[in-house]
Structure formats: C-alpha cells, structure tokens
Amino acid sequence: MVSNDTSAAPKKNVLSFENTEIAFKHLSNGSLDRAYWLFKAINNNTLVKVGPPMTNFAMKIGLPIKSIIKATIFKQFCGGETIAECDAVIKELQAGHVGTILDYSVEGEDEESIFDFTRDEIIRTINRATGDKAVPITVFKVTGVGRFGLLEKLDTGAALTAEEEQEWQKVQERVLAICQKAFTAGVPVMVDAEETWIQKTIDGLAMDMMRKFNQYKAIVYNTYQIYRHDKLESLKADFKVAKLEGFILGAKLVRGAYMEKERRRAAEMGYPSPIQATKEATDKDYNEALKFCTDYIEKIAFVAGTHNEDSCLVLTNLMTQKGIPHNHPHVYFSQLLGMSDNLSFNLGSADYNIAKYVPYGPVKAVLPYLFRRAQENTAIAGQMSRELSLILKEKKRRKV
Known part of the structure; x- marks a missing residue:
C-alpha cells in the first residue's frame, strides 16, 4: 500500500548525478572522445545554424557525407x-x-x-x-x-x-x-x-x-x-x-x-x-x-x-x-x-x-530530427556546458 502521508521529512537521497564512472561506463575512451568533440561542436551556435542547410545541400547534390553523419551525430543520438x-x-x-x-x-x-x-x-x-x-x-x-x-x-x-x-x-x-x-x-x-x-x-x-x-x-x-x-x-x-x-x-x-x-x-x-x-x-x-x-x-x-x-x-x-x-x-x-x-x-x-x-530510421530521413535535437540543445542554457564538464570529469578520472 502506498502511503499518502507527505508530512514526514524526506529521507536523505544518496543518488548522485555526479558519478561519471557509472554514467559513462558503457563508453570506450574513443566513444568518450567522440562525444566530447560532438558536444563541443553543438555548443557552437553558428555551426548549428549553418550546418543543417549545408548538410541538406550536400545530400541533395550527392556528396558522400552519409558515412560522416552516421559515424558522428547519428551514432551519438540514434540507434x-x-x-x-x-x-x-x-x-x-x-x-x-x-x-x-x-x-x-x-x-x-x-x-x-x-x-x-x-x-x-x-x-x-x-x-x-x-x-x-x-x-x-x-x-x-x-x-x-x-x-x-x-x-x-x-x-x-x-x-x-x-x-x-x-x-x-x-x-x-x-x-x-x-x-x-x-x-x-x-x-x-x-x-x-x-x-x-x-x-x-x-x-x-x-x-x-x-x-x-x-x-x-x-x-x-x-x-x-x-x-x-x-x-x-x-x-x-x-x-x-x-x-x-x-x-x-x-x-x-x-x-x-x-x-x-x-x-x-x-x-x-x-x-x-x-x-x-x-x-x-x-x-x-x-x-x-x-x-x-x-x-x-x-x-x-x-x-x-x-x-x-x-x-x-x-x-x-x-x-x-x-x-x-x-x-x-x-x-x-x-x-x-x-x-x-x-x-x-x-x-x-x-x-x-x-x-x-x-x-x-534511414540517415537522410532522420536528419530533421537530428537538426532539431542540435538546435534545441543550444537553446537550453547550460545543457551543452554540463555535458562537456561531465565528459571532461570522466576523462580526467580515466586519465585519458
């Protein structure tokens, strides 16, 4: 039975969102580096603004950039x-x-x-x-x-x-x-x-x-x-x-x-x-x-x-x-x-x-989602700085 009594003082919450060892245990050193450079790029407002139209243009004229997208932003945010x-x-x-x-x-x-x-x-x-x-x-x-x-x-x-x-x-x-x-x-x-x-x-x-x-x-x-x-x-x-x-x-x-x-x-x-x-x-x-x-x-x-x-x-x-x-x-x-x-x-x-x-989904079809994700992230004050600081903390812990 769930208690509805909210008068009791909350117990101390031992959960910590500062534990980067747990947070990034699933990432190799190489994957951690990729995430660092990607978030650093997303943190650049100018790049986020000009990137989508440039990428769409490159895809339309057939430049071979699909492999680059799939190995970077797609790999970070898509399965x-x-x-x-x-x-x-x-x-x-x-x-x-x-x-x-x-x-x-x-x-x-x-x-x-x-x-x-x-x-x-x-x-x-x-x-x-x-x-x-x-x-x-x-x-x-x-x-x-x-x-x-x-x-x-x-x-x-x-x-x-x-x-x-x-x-x-x-x-x-x-x-x-x-x-x-x-x-x-x-x-x-x-x-x-x-x-x-x-x-x-x-x-x-x-x-x-x-x-x-x-x-x-x-x-x-x-x-x-x-x-x-x-x-x-x-x-x-x-x-x-x-x-x-x-x-x-x-x-x-x-x-x-x-x-x-x-x-x-x-x-x-x-x-x-x-x-x-x-x-x-x-x-x-x-x-x-x-x-x-x-x-x-x-x-x-x-x-x-x-x-x-x-x-x-x-x-x-x-x-x-x-x-x-x-x-x-x-x-x-x-x-x-x-x-x-x-x-x-x-x-x-x-x-x-x-x-x-x-x-x-197919890389080309998922691009609108990826671009919106990047634009939203730059609009959230401090989000990218937070991601970067946590990655740097883990890199320091690993001494890489």
Missing part, C-alpha cells in the same frame, strides 16, 4: 537505420540497467502509403518489445500516420469534405491498430505531443484509446507539454475524466520541444503565446505535475521525460516520502539517447525504472 541495427544499443543500455524506447523518427511525410508503412513499422517496434524487459515502452507520433494539414483542420472545428472524412477515418484506424497491438502484447505505447494547433485532435484520440485499453493496466499514454501554461490543469482535468469513467490515466510529462516555433507563430498570427512566460513557471508546473501524479499513483501511470536534474531529484524525493518503490510500474524516468547519461545510468544503478528514447 541505427533499422530495428535490427538498434540491437547493439539495446544491449548496451540494458547492461547499465536502462531500457530502450524505439522511436521511428521519420518526419514530414504526407502520403497514404507512407502512413500505412509507418503504422506497420510502429507495430514492428511493439513486436520487438514483446516479452523483452529491455524494451519496456514504445512510442509514435500521430503525424507519422496522418497528414498534418488534416489534423490542423480538425483542430479548428471546420467541416471536412467527404474525401477528408475518409482520410480521417483511416488515421483513426491506424491509431487503433497500433494501440490494439500494444494492448494484445501488453506493451505500453506513448502518443507523442506535437504543435498546439493540432494537439486538441491528438489529445482526443489519446483519451479515446485510453478509454478502450486502460481499464486494468496503463497501455496508452498521452503526452503533456508543461511549457504550455494550460497543461497542468489539462492533466488534472483528464484525471477527473479517467477517475469518473474508470480507466487508468497514462501520462508522459515533458517540458516541450517546439517553444521557439510556438512563440514565433503566436507573434506572427497575433494570438497570445501558449508558452509559459518564464522558465521558472515551467519548472514550477512540471514539479507540481510530478507531485500530482505521485499523489494518485495507483490511478495514474506516468513517464517523467526530463533532462532536468532538479526535477529528477524532486521525483525521487517524492517517491521516498510516499513510500513508492523505486521500481513501481507506474513510474518511469526517460531521457534521450546520447544525452544526460549521468541521469539515466545513475537512476538505473539505483533501481529506478528508466528508459532512453532510441531514435532510428
């Missing part, structure tokens, strides 16, 4: 080009008590045949995860199985044409097929959050899937981007619905991935920005969301997707206060492959449930 190619990374993470979330990261497509292929590929990730504790969770984006423009129109409430109605029906069928497979296999699947102007439709789909498949176990998880000023209340409102209708709420909590894009669109179109006014406001709501989820741990299953050390410590302290076991099935931590290894591997070493997002 491979196929599920099978990810096996080495899956085993490496598992050795450090860290799970894998296979993330098919092809973006920006709008053909029905590709949407069908993506549905089938997501189902293949569920098949790969079935019966394997090393792959505890799966994930997909609704824009991977449906056209962005259609979702945008649905969000406005505008009437669909007969052709669009058929298209929308196919999107719903693809989402249902993925979630049905996850339910049958007993493998949780997360629905990623996207831009605010298509998110209402995605939220509706995710809630419908939870109603259908989360009656006895958390299978479907929706994603809450807490950098939005309305999402803490949205989380609480969805829990009220789940409690009333008798299903377990699945929630992935993230700060968010489209901040600059969201603010720019709001300014251009003349509506209030959906983004929190300050980082402090985002941090406050994120940590409050963690507290809310742990308050109702038997009825909410959640994934704390965060690279923020303070939030990770907040959650571990909440779990200690409330007597929630480190390996409680309703609590997972998550970070991205190639980043914040000091969080992931130290959490895994302390027996917390932890899984890394492992993106995969």
Whole structure:
C-alpha cells in the first residue's frame, strides 16, 4: 500500500548525478572522445545554424557525407537505420540497467502509403518489445500516420469534405491498430505531443484509446507539454475524466520541444503565446505535475521525460516520502539517447525504472530530427556546458 502521508521529512537521497564512472561506463575512451568533440561542436551556435542547410545541400547534390553523419551525430543520438541495427544499443543500455524506447523518427511525410508503412513499422517496434524487459515502452507520433494539414483542420472545428472524412477515418484506424497491438502484447505505447494547433485532435484520440485499453493496466499514454501554461490543469482535468469513467490515466510529462516555433507563430498570427512566460513557471508546473501524479499513483501511470536534474531529484524525493518503490510500474524516468547519461545510468544503478528514447530510421530521413535535437540543445542554457564538464570529469578520472 502506498502511503499518502507527505508530512514526514524526506529521507536523505544518496543518488548522485555526479558519478561519471557509472554514467559513462558503457563508453570506450574513443566513444568518450567522440562525444566530447560532438558536444563541443553543438555548443557552437553558428555551426548549428549553418550546418543543417549545408548538410541538406550536400545530400541533395550527392556528396558522400552519409558515412560522416552516421559515424558522428547519428551514432551519438540514434540507434541505427533499422530495428535490427538498434540491437547493439539495446544491449548496451540494458547492461547499465536502462531500457530502450524505439522511436521511428521519420518526419514530414504526407502520403497514404507512407502512413500505412509507418503504422506497420510502429507495430514492428511493439513486436520487438514483446516479452523483452529491455524494451519496456514504445512510442509514435500521430503525424507519422496522418497528414498534418488534416489534423490542423480538425483542430479548428471546420467541416471536412467527404474525401477528408475518409482520410480521417483511416488515421483513426491506424491509431487503433497500433494501440490494439500494444494492448494484445501488453506493451505500453506513448502518443507523442506535437504543435498546439493540432494537439486538441491528438489529445482526443489519446483519451479515446485510453478509454478502450486502460481499464486494468496503463497501455496508452498521452503526452503533456508543461511549457504550455494550460497543461497542468489539462492533466488534472483528464484525471477527473479517467477517475469518473474508470480507466487508468497514462501520462508522459515533458517540458516541450517546439517553444521557439510556438512563440514565433503566436507573434506572427497575433494570438497570445501558449508558452509559459518564464522558465521558472515551467519548472514550477512540471514539479507540481510530478507531485500530482505521485499523489494518485495507483490511478495514474506516468513517464517523467526530463533532462532536468532538479526535477529528477524532486521525483525521487517524492517517491521516498510516499513510500513508492523505486521500481513501481507506474513510474518511469526517460531521457534521450546520447544525452544526460549521468541521469539515466545513475537512476538505473539505483533501481529506478528508466528508459532512453532510441531514435532510428534511414540517415537522410532522420536528419530533421537530428537538426532539431542540435538546435534545441543550444537553446537550453547550460545543457551543452554540463555535458562537456561531465565528459571532461570522466576523462580526467580515466586519465585519458
């Protein structure tokens, strides 16, 4: 039984995110060097700005740079080009008590045949995860199985044409097929959050899937981007619905991935920005969301997707206060492959449930993901400096 008594003082948390020996045990000296030089390059704002267009141009005219990309930024942040190619990374993470979330990261497509292929590929990730504790969770984006423009129109409430109605029906069928497979296999699947102007439709789909498949176990998880000023209340409102209708709420909590894009669109179109006014406001709501989820741990299953050390410590302290076991099935931590290894591997070493997002797909198709990752990282104050300082600390410890 989980205690709801939060009055007791938290026990001393012995977890340390400064332990670089645990954090980088999986990396050879050569891999550590590669990570150092890569993060040093990403830390250069000019390089991050000019790199993507130069790389795209080189790929278009056929310059042989694929091997360079695959040996550097792709190797740091991606598991491979196929599920099978990810096996080495899956085993490496598992050795450090860290799970894998296979993330098919092809973006920006709008053909029905590709949407069908993506549905089938997501189902293949569920098949790969079935019966394997090393792959505890799966994930997909609704824009991977449906056209962005259609979702945008649905969000406005505008009437669909007969052709669009058929298209929308196919999107719903693809989402249902993925979630049905996850339910049958007993493998949780997360629905990623996207831009605010298509998110209402995605939220509706995710809630419908939870109603259908989360009656006895958390299978479907929706994603809450807490950098939005309305999402803490949205989380609480969805829990009220789940409690009333008798299903377990699945929630992935993230700060968010489209901040600059969201603010720019709001300014251009003349509506209030959906983004929190300050980082402090985002941090406050994120940590409050963690507290809310742990308050109702038997009825909410959640994934704390965060690279923020303070939030990770907040959650571990909440779990200690409330007597929630480190390996409680309703609590997972998550970070991205190639980043914040000091969080992931130290959490895994302390027996917390932890899984890394492992993106995969053809190099050329995954480039938009990789470029966004680099741009996001430079936008996070201190993130690259933190990564570099930890790598330097480990190099010094190894005397290399």
